[in-house]
Amino acid sequence: MFLIKDRIVLSMSMIRFISGMIEFTAALLMFKFNSRETAFQINSFLALVGPTVMILVTSLGLIGLAGKFSLLQMGVIIVGVTLIFIGMKL
Incomplete structure (x- = not known):
């Protein structure tokens, strides 16, 4: 199927896959409970998962590319990335 030689790429893709499964499970739970309040609570939980996944995947990517970029580029x-998070808080 897929041949992944780089462990960083494998780790990044697995984190994104797990994140996707969490999102899909949350959608199923919203359907199951069929309640606006519960759906809102589940969605609030997902608001925590998204940025955490982004930080993890970005960190892994930076670790993997650390030797290829100059200090200025890093x-x-x-x-x-910091500006993205500042923008999300405004």
Whole structure:
């Protein structure tokens, strides 16, 4: 099927796969409970999962690319990720 030689890529894809399964399970639970309040609570939980997954996958990507970027490029990437989180809070 797929041949993945890089452990970082495998880790990143597995985290995203698990995140997708959490999202899918949450949707099924919303259908099962059929309640606006419960759906809102489940959605609130997902609001915590999304940024956590993004941080983990981005961190793994940066670790994997650390040797390929200059210190300036790494700094720009870190500033960019930080700005994403600042933008989400505004």
